[in-house]
Amino acid sequence: MFCIQCEQTMQTPVGNGCQYAMGMCGKTAEISDLQDVLVYMLQGVSAYANAAREVGVVDADADAYIPQAFFSTLTNVNFDETRLIEYTAKAIETKVRLKAAYEAACTLQGVEPRVLAGAGQFEISAEKAAMLSQAPATAVNRGLSDVGEDIVGLRLLVLYGLKGVAAYMEHARILKKQDEAVYAEFHRIMARLGEDPSDLNELLELAMACGHLNFKVMEMLDAGETEAFGHPVPTKVNMKPVAGKAILVSGHDLIDLQHILEQTKDKGINVYTHGEMLPAHAYPELGGKYPHLVGNYGSAWQNQQKEFANFPGAIVMTSNCLIDPNPGAYADRLFTRNIVGWPGVTHHTGQDYAEVIAKALECDGFKYDEIPHYTMTGFARNALMAAAPAVVEQVKAGNIRHFFLVGGCDGDKQERNYYTEFTKAAPQDTLLLTLACGKFKFNDLEFGDINGIPRLLDVGQCNDAYSAIQLALALAETFDCGVNDLPLSLILSWFEQKAIAILLTLLALGIKDIRVGPTVPGFLTPNLINHLHEQTGLRLTTTVEQDLADILG
Structure with missing residues (x-):
């Protein structure tokens, strides 16, 4: 494995990073390698999505899927090899569909199809052994000995920045905010990265293009959240538990929290936010509407193994950042959502949270109120x-x-x-x-x-x-x-x-x-x-x- 995408990386030079049996985040070498192969395959899919647009072919399903699958390779998101292989299989299917549509459109228009370079030519089967055999060729520091640390470092700056953009695109998509121009620019940058550019100035321009793209995506996400939940208002939030059965919601996706709040009304269950979900209390259609959203429990992501172990209820991870739940012995009451995954942890799909609610009612809940302590958000x-x-x-x-x-x-x-x-x-x-x-x-x-x-x-x-x-x-x-x-x-x-x-x-x-x-x-x-x-x-x-x-x- 080779991974240098987060601050936990074991060593900092571009040639090092996490490169042993397991990364500092807890992902194994095999998971890291499967993610690299998936990323390279996705760059090839984007290459065809980009080329197809030149002849007027836009595939909405591919536009939605590629950032979603790319999101799965962020730090502390998905550690489940089965899901990663499934993402790769769908990427392969998507590439075949896009390639056929592109070539058919070229034929109709009398245009010679472009011969795509780099990731556009990458072919593989969605089998673990086949994917792992291709990991060295798809490693994110490929070409280091040829182009040097500065060029590889800039490629990684763009790649990792684009991963962040993909995550925000997926958060926005869940709130029904999509934009064809955003997808077009995303595919353009993604496709170019798959060709391993080596010009410093071009890579700097790609980095700035990634920044401009992210600003547009954050604007979309802001619109999605405020249209769905109202504009946040300054709100005082209790940071201590209150007596009663409990569900803890972590991550970023407010729509999941809304579904949980709606389905736990009048069931004697208190709902708490965790980490990046704290600002949810300030939205009128969340904290302002559901009195059983009683407060925020815990602090930032890196403390979850201790805090989740001490939380006497069900826990839902709507997005990053997930840490190995096994040391804290709470995996049996942890549920992942959306793009998040951990082997052996129940992955919840759909919008019916009956299973989560049943687990919360089964757990002890908090026995008494703690003295309130407040913070402001909104x-x-x-x-x-x-x-x-x-x-x-x-x-x-x-x-x-x-x-x-x-x-x-x-x-x-x-x-x-x-x-x-x-x-x-x-x-x-x-x-x-x-x-x-x-x-x-x-x-x-x-x-x-x-x-x-x-x-x-x-x-x-x-x-x-x-x-x-x-x-x-x-x-x-x-x-x-x-x-x-x-x-x-x-x-x-x-x-x-x-x-x-x-x-x-x-x-x-x-x-x-x-x-x-x-x-x-x-x-x-x-x-x-x-x-x-x-x-x-x-x-x-x-x-x-x-x-x-x-x-x-």
Whole structure:
């Protein structure tokens, strides 16, 4: 195996990464290799989807399927070899269908079909042994000895960013938000990656194209969520258990939570969010409608083995990030949904949650109420826009000196205490925006307010970076300046591919001087880091004291 897509990777140089019997995330070498073969096959399918569009052939089923299957290869998503082989089998069928449709359209139009290169020519059977035999040829660091670490590192930057985009595309599709132009651009980038480009400038352009694409997808996902559940409103959420039977919902897909809430009404079951589902409480059609959505249990994804083991009810993983459930002995009450999978864990399909409800009623539930402890969420796009005039007034009055967006992925490395210490050290005349599971490093702290404006504003899930961008654009328009002229600094934590997609979005939009940590993504070589720093000001976090001094002068 070779995998270097997340911050847990064992070694950082592009030639190393996780390459032993098991990755740090818990996936085996065979799972990693099956994922590589699937990704390369999907790039070949995209090659035909891209070519087919040139002759007017659009396959909606292929458009929906390819990002979905690509999503299955993200960190902490699917560890089930049977499902990965099934995805590959469907990819093979899809490629055969697209190729036939493309060639038929070329014949009708008197056009010579293009001979596709790279992944477009890849053929394989959907059998485990056959797939594993092709793993070396499809490894994501293929060609390293020929093109060098910088080129492979850039290929991986685009590939991993596009994985994050694919995940958001699938989240949006579930909410019935699809766009033919988005699919066309996705296939274009995916197909080109399957040809192993080796020009540095072209790869940088592909990275920025990936960022622009992700911005459009986040806009679609924002529309899907707000149309389905209303615009989030600032909401106080209890972070402690209350007595009663219980279901815990983790992941990102709000529609799954809605179905569970609707089907547990009047059944004496309390529903809790976990991790990135915390912002659900702020949506009027979720937290505002169902009183048995009683609070949030636990914190970020990396603590789930302990927290899930202590949760006395059924647990539903709607999307990433899943960790091996076996050490905590809760696999028998864990249910995966959508693209998530673990061998031996029940995979729930359809919208009838009777099995989950039965398991919750069978479990003990919480015996007593704990003393409530609250956090705030719901400062998404509309709430931020409504607060903007008051914020502008406080800025003009000199009461707000600077804005810090401190958010991103959480993780268990000791260096991540930086984000806790940074928010605690930020001066009292600064505002803190946060999003994604990185918020759990500090969202239980009390930061006070500035003349009625809370100093900590939880924007929502990782995809709600879209809301933060909208606020920045609105403030720049109000102050008649560029976004980079605002007193705004982005302090981001990365872990996996969604964070890379968001970083590429910010860079593509021209936002400069972003700080990212706690470590350099392993696929970015020193040369690439230097290049990105020269072009965009991107830099690594250092110490809290040094970074605050550099930012605030």
